[in-house]
Amino acid sequence: MVYLRDGRTLIGYLRSVDQFANLVLHRTIERIHVGNRYGDIERGVFVIRGENVVLLGEIDETKEENDRLENVSIEEILEAQRVEQERRQEQEQLRARFMKERGLQYTAEIGPDDMY
Incomplete structure (x- = not known):
């Protein structure tokens, strides 16, 4: 399992892995989590630049079977992800409006990718 910066x-x-932590994954799936549900999208062979890797680990399949997460279809999880993103955007807009009304300037949390 690989967790990426994005x-x-x-x-x-x-x-495969090299001295820069570049990775090659075979039979790759992208797992999307929303709440207690998840969905898997098949991606095939995936090449990952080492600078994008946050976490790399091995999955214990016996523990994964006992997990309380519900596996749903790709369409369901993508829709749930879209709704979650819209909810977060609305919260950010409300927060910005709240701060502006009080004479403060609000800037959303920025990550390393937003600095360039």
């Missing part, structure tokens, strides 16, 4: 979670078979 928040994506990839699960696959590690086929």
